[in-house]
Amino acid sequence: xxxxxxxxxxxxxxxxxxxxxxxxxxxxxxxxxxxxxxxxxxxxxxxxxxxxxxxxxxxxxxxxxxxxxxxxxxxxxxxxxxxxxxxxxxxxxxxxxxxxxxxxxxxxxxxxxxxxxxxxxxxxxxxxxxxxxxxxxxxxxxxxxxxxxxxxxxxxxxxxxxxxxxxxxxxxxxxxxxxxxxxxxxxxxxxxxxxxxxxxxxxxxxxxxxxxxxxxxxxxxxxxxxxxxxxxxxxxx
Ligand SMILES: NC(=O)c1ccc[n+]([C@@H]2O[C@H](COP(=O)([O-])OP(=O)(O)OC[C@H]3O[C@@H](n4cnc5c(N)ncnc54)[C@H](OP(=O)(O)O)[C@@H]3O)[C@@H](O)[C@H]2O)c1
Numbered sequence: 001x002x003x004x005x006x007x008x009x010x011x012x013x014x015x016x017x018x019x020x021x022x023x024x025x026x027x028x029x030x031x032x033x034x035x036x037x038x039x040x041x042x043x044x045x046x047x048x049x050x051x052x053x054x055x056x057x058x059x060x061x062x063x064x065x066x067x068x069x070x071x072x073x074x075x076x077x078x079x080x081x082x083x084x085x086x087x088x089x090x091x092x093x094x095x096x097x098x099x100x101x102x103x104x105x106x107x108x109x110x111x112x113x114x115x116x117x118x119x120x121x122x123x124x125x126x127x128x129x130x131x132x133x134x135x136x137x138x139x140x141x142x143x144x145x146x147x148x149x150x151x152x153x154x155x156x157x158x159x160x161x162x163x164x165x166x167x168x169x170x171x172x173x174x175x176x177x178x179x180x181x182x183x184x185x186x187x188x189x190x191x192x193x194x195x196x197x198x199x200x201x202x203x204x205x206x207x208x209x210x211x212x213x214x215x216x217x218x219x220x221x222x223x224x225x226x227x228x229x230x231x232x233x234x235x236x237x
Pocket of ligand 1: 013058164
């Protein structure tokens with residue numbers, strides 16, 4: 001993993017159906033992956049200084065993934081890390097419900113938002129930190145500014161746990177370095193069901209290119225690990 005000087009090294013971790021959907025058409029919480037995938041997700045969470053996810057993901061689940069396995073918590077202590085990574089919710093609107101289970105889970109919580117979205121959460125105990133980013137429009141944060149702020153807070157390894165809109169925005173800002181995609185044995189279908197990358201999409205020419213690092217089969221699932229290829233890598237081919 002390369003250390004970057006202006007943002008955290010960032011890995012996306014998602015499970016998807018064999019037809020490339022991360023949830024069904026109702027955007028309900030995705031619970032279709034196996035125990036092996038849940039262990040894999042927990043390992044990725046445990047390897048990060050912070051995990052980040054969009055408000056849509058939190059609205060779907062109402063809670064987050066935290067580290068449970070004692071050996072993973074032990075590994076974090078050995079690396080002089082706190083037992084749980086910071087959990088960062090991205091919500092430009094700040095429209096979140098303080099009754100969700102998330103706000104009672106024993107994890108450190110940060111909010112990444114706009115000055116408008118920060119208002120309801122200032123001087124409240126739910127978030128340890130409310131990070132106000134520069135914005136392009138009312139609902140679109142400046143991701144370069146966000147990356148710099150997270151790195152300045154000591155977050156150098158970031159795991160992005162979805163959903164499709166946040167992954168799309170971070171890819172468009174060229175902030176993604178690796179992806180783990182678990183292909184699960186079911187077909188969800190539906191033109192409105194989210195895929196790993198939502199947003200407006202890329203033209204084929206502008207599409208981010210990937211290098212496959214590993215592909216592992218466990219039961220009926222395939223664990224794909226990709227690295228984002230950048231212009232510098234491609235020009236040496
Ligand atoms: N299979 C999996 O591994 C997996 C993992 C995670 C999630 N999911 C599924 O994915 C779905 C949720 O994904 P989603 O795409 O609907 O939502 P999302 O990406 O989690 O969050 C969308 C929210 O992020 C904020 N946002 C949108 N664009 C933004 C931008 N450019 N910059 C900053 N913030 C921005 C907005 O928050 P505000 O509205 O607060 O302004 C928006 O409502 C759920 O169905 C969930 O089950 C699946």
